[in-house]
Amino acid sequence: MKITEKLNKAHDVSNAPPATFSFEFFVPKTSQGVQNLYSRMDRMYQLNPQFIDITWNAGGVLSNLTTEMVNTSQSVLGLETCMHLTCTNMSLEVIDNALKSAYDSGCQNILALRGDPPIDGSESTGTFKYSKDLIKYIKTKYGDHFNIGVAAYPEGHAEEGDADKLIDFLKEKQDCGGDFIVTQMFYNADIFIEWCKKIRAKGITLPIIPGIMPIATYASFMRRAKWCEINVPENFLKELELIKDDDAKVRLKGCELVSNMCLKLLKSGYVNHLHFYTMNLEKSTIMVLEYLNLIQPNLDINSNKLTPWRKSLNPTRSNETVRPIFWANRKFSYIERTNNWDEFPNGRWGDSRSPAFGEVDLFHNGLIRHSAKKTLELWGRPTKEEQLSDIFIKYLKGEIKSLPWSDDPISPETNPIVNELIDIIKKGYYSINSQPCINGLPSSDKINGWGPKNGYVYQKMYLEFLCPASKAPELLRKIDSINSEFQTGNCLTYYAVNSRGELSTNSKEDDINAVTWGVFPGSEVLQPTIVEKISFLAWKDEVFKIINEWQGLYNSDSKEDAEVRELLSKLHDEFYLVNIVDNRYADGKSNDRIFGLFD
Secondary structure: OOHHHHHHHHHOOOOOOOOEEEEEEOOOOOHHHHHHHHHHHHHHHHHOOOOEEEOOOOOOOOOOHHHHHHHHHHHOOOOOEEEEEEOOOOOHHHHHHHHHHHHHHOOOEEEEEOOOOOOOOOOOOOOOOOHHHHHHHHHHHHOOOOEEEEEEOOOOEOOEOOHHHHHHHHHHHHHOOOOEEEEEEOOOHHHHHHHHHHHHHOOOOOOEEEEEOOOOOHHHHHHHHHHHOOOOOHHHHHHHHOOOOOHHHHHHHHHHHHHHHHHHHHHHOOOOEEEEEOOOOOHHHHHHHHHOOOOOOOOOOHHHOOOOOOOOOOHHHOOOOOEEHHHOOOHHHHHHHHOOOOOOOOOOOOOOOOOOOOOOOOOOOOOOOOOHHHHHHHHOOOOOHHHHHHHHHHHHOOOOOOEOOEOOOOOHHHHHHHHHHHHHHHOOOEEEEEEOOEEEEEOOOOOOOOOOOOOEEEEOEEEEEEEEOOOHHHHHHHHHHHHOOOOOOOOEEEEEEEOOOOEEEOOOOOOEEEEEEEEOOOOOOEEEEEEEHHHHHHHHHHHHHHHHHHHHOOOOOOHHHHHHHHHHHHHHHOEEEEEEEEOOHHHOOHHHHHHHOOO
């Protein structure tokens, strides 16, 4: 959706917030930094910003990372994204490729910039000299598809000392097709408000989005203020100078000063949206938002979701309404994998005979999206089964934020069955995905809700885990015993497969089992989450490949690393991946049936 449309929609309601907000991120210098930033972007998007934007990486070996990141944020993370695009040293071919990539990913927002002049003082070799030229080109080629933002400088620009000329330039950018204004950072609210009066008097009617730079440390605050040549109020300098050597106090006082500036902006009537230059950090920005009471510390946005999973904003996936539950916590690999399934999204997860179906070599850096150093910080060096179990238990308790098979922290949805999950882990079964039984909760429920208003949501209890091969026959025998008590259909259905692809199941070849569904006024029953054979076998490949990659990170000659490799090799070679669904969700006995299997 276009930014101006989103902002109009957000503020054109009776209970509109006092302000909305958005975040800017810049392209990291390393591919590992990009992977870590994706996790931060995903996490910060749970604060409910209206959009994020990603700066243009102006050159070097990573020059295509801006478009890659925009595509990932739109398609994989489902985040409304604005792409920066500059003119300096940019050939028409590069600009065309960037615009096409943004268009193809579903991005509808561009911040059109001239860009900083070449560092060596030479003339730009780019096709366009000014941002107004770039705006005209975008409009000519794409019509009104893109919402185009333009930059503004309330306190002047280093290359133009005449403030009135800058306002004239801004008017030209509006007349060429600009749709909204994003300003340079500032700290003097009075100067900004006076500038707003001037541009409105000049006939500039575009929405004004002020650029807000939180204060993290005294040194970074002074460095950026000097670099941007902006006015810093005397009270900012006086209060921060006294505590400049204490970073914690600077951040706290900086939060207060910036927040009070934002309150003054909002009271002026010229703005109702704040754009935060995060510098790829989160704490300082969140502190300001909390000070302004624009978020709640433990905000949960599940009740705002149209499906139990965040939908991709890529237009090629706009019709997607169903996902296998196996990738509930692995949206990156799920989106990347299914992009190449020949019949997706119109077929049933593609043809298993397709050469694209089994490919799991994703993200160039493999399936574990952490460096070796980060992996050691998260999961240490487990040399015994008890230590391996402890990793899974710490994840369930929220003490570890991810597992090799889960990119995200444990969901509060799991709370009702956490103790039972911990119990089976202590018995040697490693749970990697689960959901409790739900029988008709309102769709507005803060934890489990999804879909339109005034509906009801349901889900069958689901459990997925790694099971020792020695225990698998007895486990499946118990399932058959329970099913024998019922005359119509299987109460418990399962799939069990090892790394060699040896499969056991009591489901039919083409069974598709909906494990989550919703009933809403005036619409058909929605069934967004399923369990079925073909996608489970594809997930199996990923699960066991992750174990191999995890094992490969311990590559020293030390005895300890050798013991870790031996333990993970056993997990790969001597365990089954098993999932179980309890289909009798309505009788209230799902917990006892499934967890009773492990007694």
